[in-house]
Amino acid sequence: MGPIIESRRSLRMGDVYDFVASETVSSSRTEAAYIERGPLVICSGGTNADFTASVASHLGIPVADVDIKSFADGETSVRSFQVMRGRDVFVVQSTSRPVNEAIIGLILTITAIRRAGANKITAVIPYYGYSRAVGGAPTSMDSQTAQLVVASNQAHLAPGMILHEEEDAMKDAPLSVFGSQGTVAARPISAADVARLLEEAGVDMVITVDLQPPGRGQIEGFFRPITPVETIRSTSVALEQVCKTDFQRPVVVAPHEDCLGLAREFQHGIERRQGKRTGIAVILDTGSSAQAEANASAMASSPSGETSDASLKLVGNVNGCDVIIVDGIIDTARSLCARARLLKRSGARRIIAYATHSLFSGEALRRLEESPIDEVITTDTVDVTGRDHEHKFALASARKLRRVSVAPLVAEAIERVHGNGSLQHLRVFDSSTADPDTHGEE
The missing domain is CATH 3.40.50.2020 (Rossmann fold)
Known part of the structure; x- marks a missing residue:
């Protein structure tokens, strides 16, 4: 991540806008809006194509030409035919069924765009798959034992894993939970592992909708501070x-x-x-x-x-x-x-x-x-x-x-992020600002 961050800092925004302005464009409304908004690009990660098109329509820009297909053996191929160098790219992809295929498609799209020289990449993940797999102690253990187990292992865990080693506090735990050696099998914290994959692929920011579990803030914490996560409310x-x-x-x-x-x-x-x-x-x-x-x-x-x-x-x-x-x-x-x-x-x-x-x-x-x-x-x-x-x-x-x-909400979030605007009113629902229905009772 170090060299990538340095290269972003060394890029002068004037050069980016000069590059965009020098491109040959027609006088159509769509392309004029594209130039007016600066180096903003939106593309799909392979699924949610209709949703991506709807978001792009609200932004008044075309969906970037990124070809994603699968080979006969199931491997995913990604090719970008859009100029990405210096661009502010938003990749839209819900990591839903087929979940693992969607995640791989998103990761490969991000890496392809990063290698093409994008200035900034934001993963727009309306539904964040594996959001319910946030880890924790086994449910069949009593709370006191669970707290002892978690506390005693925090210093020994690799990122994204829970591994309970033998502890005196486990002696009375049910055999259905522990193996013959008194240990619990290693389990991934899948939401954290997906976050790590996204960061290693080169994502700079994540935008999602109603992140689960609601109100806990766990998944946001799986990302490092240099990768902000913005959750907008529906x-x-x-x-x-x-x-x-x-x-x-x-x-x-x-x-x-x-x-x-x-x-x-x-x-x-x-x-x-x-x-x-x-x-x-x-x-x-x-x-x-x-x-x-x-x-x-x-x-x-x-x-x-x-x-x-x-x-x-x-x-x-x-x-x-x-x-x-x-x-x-x-x-x-x-x-x-x-x-x-x-x-x-x-x-x-x-x-x-x-x-x-x-x-x-x-x-x-x-x-x-x-x-x-x-x-x-x-x-x-x-x-x-x-x-x-x-x-x-x-x-x-x-x-x-x-x-x-929710395409209009996502489009507004993208526009505000691209323009360094605030997302406060999209993150927090304020009932006092909601438009009252005209047929409401007194």
């Missing part, structure tokens, strides 16, 4: 769609404790836009780790693959209320549907679910259609259209699904 865009419903006694529900902050944002946003007093509730999973493992085993062997909701407990009253469940991710939809069933049994009048990232793995779409949820709202951070025919048919047949675009 709350304002989501509320525009959510508040198209005229709620009766609205209650915002956090499906787990991590989403309480997000639930409060929606609570204040609905009150501001519709002028209606809005309640808040949370669903807790009171099951022990042993019960959770048993439930997971039962779910894996169950033909329907549904989650048991016996251990779920609702804190709050939703009887006769319109309920809005807010979460960060819908993956298999098992957890979401289990919570929806609990809310329906508790008397919810209508159930709307919002999640930023829609992975829709396996039978997720079928589960959502068969669940008590009346409407599912999500964004376009993940491309769910390019899968097999069965999935495409399920997507086209989904009656409850509504998708909103």
Whole structure:
């Protein structure tokens, strides 16, 4: 990283703009906007092509000509036909299914652009894959033992790994957790490893949307201080769609404790836009780790693959209320549907679910259609259209699904970063600045 940083410092911006101005361009609006904005380039990392095109359209610039394809053996080839030297390049790529292929495509695109002489490279990752793999002690250990294990190993760990060596505190730990030598197998902290790969590839900055887990700041900390991570919030865009419903006694529900902050944002946003007093509730999973493992085993062997909701407990009253469940991710939809069933049994009048990232793995779409949820709202951070025919048919047949675009937010973030502007209003949702809905009640 040292030589790269020095080369960036030695580059004079006047030279860059002179180079751009010297290029032969037509008088078309798109190319004129490109020159006016300076050396700004946007390209796709192989997936999210439609999303990248939408972002570029909002910026008024073309998508750079970068050819990404796969060989017969699965290897990825990247070729850039765009002038990159001296440019401020934004590579757009969600690291979603196929996750590992998307990550490799992003890494190779970044290295190709770095070798082509780009002045600055920003990875725009609307959905950051492996964000849920942030490490931690095994869940079946008691908290006191876990703290001792983590504290005793911090000085010995290689970056991105957890390796628990023999400790007196482990003697009473269950054999299902530890091996015959009293050790736990090494596990990667995958989110940290992805961060290291991006930095080594030459990325200067990362922009993402509603980074998971919400509000913890763990993934941002996996990057070194010289690589800032900017997380923009989708709350304002989501509320525009959510508040198209005229709620009766609205209650915002956090499906787990991590989403309480997000639930409060929606609570204040609905009150501001519709002028209606809005309640808040949370669903807790009171099951022990042993019960959770048993439930997971039962779910894996169950033909329907549904989650048991016996251990779920609702804190709050939703009887006769319109309920809005807010979460960060819908993956298999098992957890979401289990919570929806609990809310329906508790008397919810209508159930709307919002999640930023829609992975829709396996039978997720079928589960959502068969669940008590009346409407599912999500964004376009993940491309769910390019899968097999069965999935495409399920997507086209989904009656409850509504998708909103965060491309305008991402485009604004890119424009502000390129112009050294502030992203404060994109990072933090302020309900007091939200435009109230004209049909709100007093």
